[in-house]
Amino acid sequence: MTDRSVKTMCPRKKIDNDLIKEQRRKDILSVSLRLFANRGYESTSISQIAKEAGISKGLIYTYFESKETLLKSLVFDLNSMEDGFLEAIQDVDPYKMMFNIFQFYFDMLIENKDKLRLITALTFQIEKFEFIQDFASQKMEAYLTLFESILTKMGYEKPKEEAMILGVLFDGIAMQFLVIHNDYPIKEIKAFLINKYCNKKAE
Amino acid sequence: MTDRSVKTMCPRKKIDNDLIKEQRRKDILSVSLRLFANRGYESTSISQIAKEAGISKGLIYTYFESKETLLKSLVFDLNSMEDGFLEAIQDVDPYKMMFNIFQFYFDMLIENKDKLRLITALTFQIEKFEFIQDFASQKMEAYLTLFESILTKMGYEKPKEEAMILGVLFDGIAMQFLVIHNDYPIKEIKAFLINKYCNKKAE
Amino acid sequence: MTDRSVKTMCPRKKIDNDLIKEQRRKDILSVSLRLFANRGYESTSISQIAKEAGISKGLIYTYFESKETLLKSLVFDLNSMEDGFLEAIQDVDPYKMMFNIFQFYFDMLIENKDKLRLITALTFQIEKFEFIQDFASQKMEAYLTLFESILTKMGYEKPKEEAMILGVLFDGIAMQFLVIHNDYPIKEIKAFLINKYCNKKAE
Amino acid sequence: MTDRSVKTMCPRKKIDNDLIKEQRRKDILSVSLRLFANRGYESTSISQIAKEAGISKGLIYTYFESKETLLKSLVFDLNSMEDGFLEAIQDVDPYKMMFNIFQFYFDMLIENKDKLRLITALTFQIEKFEFIQDFASQKMEAYLTLFESILTKMGYEKPKEEAMILGVLFDGIAMQFLVIHNDYPIKEIKAFLINKYCNKKAE
DNA sequence: GATGAATGAGATTTCATTCAT
DNA sequence: CATGAATGAAATCTCATTCAT
The missing domain is CATH 1.10.10.60 (Homeodomain-like)
Structure with missing residues (x-):
């Protein structure tokens, strides 16, 4: 040597x-x-x-x-997009935790525009890229479970359904943001949702 | 012959x-x-x-x-998807009108799965199919205006923001439904949203 | 119609x-x-x-x-090379039958130079074209059996061994003829062998 | 180091x-x-x-x-395959000499399987590797001359033709051995030929 | 000397489009 | 009108060879 x-x-x-x-x-x-x-x-x-x-x-x-x-x-390198997610959002207060999730998600969205656009686009070619489907399903499952537990702590009446709506909101925002780009009022939407979901009195 | x-x-x-x-x-x-x-x-x-x-x-x-x-x-044939939309939803009661919109939208979603999946997929190839972008933007603009006017009549505090959220919900549902297919609980989501948005007392 | x-x-x-x-x-x-x-x-x-x-x-x-x-x-079209072989050579007299085989074989050789050269060349790439190996083995087996039965009728002492030698001769001739082409004294060799193998008194 | x-x-x-x-x-x-x-x-x-x-x-x-x-x-290194050939086979008795040739040839065949298979395969690509053709022709010429002189001494009637047949036999054996490998009954063939060609009384 | 990243020419294959029949 | 043989451009991929380090 x-x-x-x-x-x-x-x-x-x-x-x-x-x-x-x-x-x-x-x-x-x-x-x-x-x-x-x-x-x-x-x-x-x-x-x-x-x-x-x-x-x-x-x-x-x-x-x-x-x-x-x-x-x-x-596609698989992109696990990095969510590195440290679970650690970053932990908090005893479910409202704070939900706030952290919003924070993390919107940051991730902005930072990984291209990656997310690619993955989303591939997801639509269902007969050609099956490996993406499985990948996406697993993700969604995990999110829904997490949402439900937080919403339960917050005292929502129908936490399961509300979790689904939250999942829909996240996907809807992603979709619009990825396609519309620069003109998309992402900050306003983020602020509005944080106000709606992370405020104890709001409920 | x-x-x-x-x-x-x-x-x-x-x-x-x-x-x-x-x-x-x-x-x-x-x-x-x-x-x-x-x-x-x-x-x-x-x-x-x-x-x-x-x-x-x-x-x-x-x-x-x-x-x-x-x-x-x-892509352009698909205007047909929305034929009769404005006539079908008209009502003096904004709650009934919103109900009609949900009804029409979910029906349209189920009937036009393939068309919508194709268009959505193309939307992501922004550098290749620019004609789709314009098409989609126009649609969205019209929806937002419509939503805002209805939500205003319903007495929402921030009708503009709520309209945006509604738009996000619609896109999110479409996206999940188009990708997940058969297992997607579209009826439950529809019922939950109608209950949330079309019920005078809910507000 | x-x-x-x-x-x-x-x-x-x-x-x-x-x-x-x-x-x-x-x-x-x-x-x-x-x-x-x-x-x-x-x-x-x-x-x-x-x-x-x-x-x-x-x-x-x-x-x-x-x-x-x-x-x-x-390669597989070339079965045609041997079309009518068994019918063409049949005879009660083994000497005549052997003569017919020589006749048929030398004619076939001259008419199918390219096909045979291709197949023989492929045979040598044993790790790459295995399908040729099987093909060739089967052929050889059939020939040996045929030779042995004729040589037995002729009264040869060691018909099995002589059949093998005959197979070797056929392959050797093919090989030299396919490679040397025009200058190869195929007629002389044919005449010599016919004289050696198809003449009752020679034995 | x-x-x-x-x-x-x-x-x-x-x-x-x-x-x-x-x-x-x-x-x-x-x-x-x-x-x-x-x-x-x-x-x-x-x-x-x-x-x-x-x-x-x-x-x-x-x-x-x-x-x-x-x-x-x-290809040209392989002259070594025949190093010492002429010395090794010399003998005053043509039968012994023929025996030596068989001995040497079969040994050489077994020891140089890969080399011979490569050269033989190349020989078939006549338009691409012309240098091989010349090489092979020269070899063959020398062998035939040698065979003829020995067979003449043995008293064969048509030594030239018999030499050609011997050449054909050698090439045929090589070909079958190189392609069929392990299952090839090379020993039996060797023994049979030695008995046929190297035995004074046999003639 | 020794490496393997880098090149570029060329191989197989696909496919939108044309056109003779 | 209808066909599908034919084209040619372009795509993916391979590999002998070079060269900076």
């Missing part, structure tokens, strides 16, 4: 190389994400990705086995 | 022909809709449509200029 | 069309055979085949599902 | 280096041979060779100019 470092002179080289590789992988992912999200998966060619990433077509296949693998990497 | 071999002898033939043509046009549209909605526009080939419609590839091009024209015909 | 023939005017059209189609299929097969046999399967591209056949690349896929399907069509 | 970091200090290193290089060259050749022989030249990639040889793709190009050069090295 020691003599090897003499031969290669500087150990940073290898590390640098790995860093560059990791960076390139990320570049490809981010370019793909942008194009897939805005034009659609099928309407984006590997050539276009390569051109926008400033590399050759072939190189993409050094980092990803196939176009579909690239897509799956994007 | 035999008369088909003789050309333009009888005016009834012309009518028959027109009927046949119109029927064929509808066949192509309905097959396309089904395939586009479930597999995606790009993932559906003209060959597949022809095969499922029981006609030749070439014939599709006598009815539609191109694949994209066919798509646009589907 | 009758009126249809009026509409299309002439029933020969359809038949002609089928004939043309069949001819085109044969053209592609024969060009492929020539190129595969002389350059090798992997070294022959679909583009080359299309160019030599005077058609577009795409058209090949109207007639054959894939490059490998095209190859398999060539 | 440590001395590797110091350049050209001790002549032993140079020798070691040369040995390592020579060994690596042989490794590459043997891996290539195995892969080429079993999958075919075109179906084997440089990457596969590198991976199986445990080195990098690039390194192969310091030992061999190109993939084709590597192939040619394999």
Whole structure:
């Protein structure tokens, strides 16, 4: 080991190389994400990705086995969107907890526009991308359970139904925001909902 | 059958022909809709449509200029989804009117699953199908105005914001219903919302 | 049916069309055979085949599902090489029968040079084209049984071993002839062997 | 290990280096041979060779100019297959000499399965590897001359024709053995032929 | 020397569209 | 009018070869 470092002179080289590789992988992912999200998966060619990433077509296949693998990497990397969610929202007060959820959700929405738009779009091709369906169903299930427990603590009469409505609201907001972009009054909606759901006296 | 071999002898033939043509046009549209909605526009080939419609590839091009024209015909035909909407919902009582809107919307949702799924999916390919965006924006604008006027009559404090929430709910329900299909508890949601929004005492 | 023939005017059209189609299929097969046999399967591209056949690349896929399907069509079409073999060689006299076999085999060799060269070449890529192996084994088995029965009738002492030698001779001749082509003294070899094996007094 | 970091200090290193290089060259050749022989030249990639040889793709190009050069090295290295042939078979008795030839040939066959299979396979791609043809023709010419002289000494009536038959037998055995592998009754064939050709009384 | 990231040419395959029949 | 053979552009993917490190 020691003599090897003499031969290669500087150990940073290898590390640098790995860093560059990791960076390139990320570049490809981010370019793909942008194009897939805005034009659609099928309407984006590997050539276009390569051109926008400033590399050759072939190189993409050094980092990803196939176009579909690239897509799956994007989709499943997105767990990161919800990293730390459960920790971030915990609170003994259900109103505070609901507030935290709204906070986290709207931030996540704004930060992950492209990822979410891609995933949502894929969800609609039900016969082609079944792996997305399962993925989405699981998520929703977990959310509904969480909502129901909080709404129960808040004393709602029909917590199950109210949880469903909350789920619908979240999806509706996501959908409108992802499609309408810049002109969408997301702040107003957020404020209105926080006022409606996170205020003890409101009930 | 035999008369088909003789050309333009009888005016009834012309009518028959027109009927046949119109029927064929509808066949192509309905097959396309089904395939586009479930597999995606790009993932559906003209060959597949022809095969499922029981006609030749070439014939599709006598009815539609191109694949994209066919798509646009589907999208713009769908005004029919809302035919008679304004007449159907009119009522002096805003609660009854809101009830009518819910009634109409949920019926429309169930009857036009494929159309709506297709349009929604296309909406996400914002750089590729810009014509859809404008189309959707206009619709939404009209709805919001309508909602606001009704909610104002009902005496809501913040009718503009509440209208927005209502719009979000409608889109959220559509989205979940279009993706989850059969298992989606659409009746329960409908009942719950009607109870919440169309009941004078509820307010 | 009758009126249809009026509409299309002439029933020969359809038949002609089928004939043309069949001819085109044969053209592609024969060009492929020539190129595969002389350059090798992997070294022959679909583009080359299309160019030599005077058609577009795409058209090949109207007639054959894939490059490998095209190859398999060539290989399995070749049963025709041995059509009528068993009928042609039958005779009560084993010497005459052996003579018939030589006759048939050498004729077949000369007429099917390309086909045989292709198949033999594929046989050597044992890890890649297993379907050829089975095919060849079955053939050989049948030949050996036939040889043995004839040689037994001729009164050979070790008919089983002699049959094996005969099989080796046939394969050896094929191999040299397929590779050396024009300069190969196939007639002399044929005459010599017929004299050796089909002459009652020789034994 | 440590001395590797110091350049050209001790002549032993140079020798070691040369040995390592020579060994690596042989490794590459043997891996290539195995892969080429079993999958075919075109179906084997440089990457596969590198991976199986445990080195990098690039390194192969310091030992061999190109993939084709590597192939040619394999083919022409194989003269070694016949090293010592002429010395080994010499004998005043033509029967003993013929026996020696059989002995040598069958041994060589068993020891050089892969090499022979590769060369034979290439021989069939006559338009692509012309250099093989010439190579093979020369070999065959030499063999025939040798056979003829021995058979003449043995007193055969038509030594030229018999020599040709012997050549055919050798090629036929090679072909069947190379393709059929393990189940091939090579020992029986060897014994039978030795009995037939190397026994004075047999004639 | 040794690596493997990077390239670019070319292979197979698909498919919207045209057009002769 | 109806067909589907035919085209050609473009998509995905492979791989021999190079070269910076």
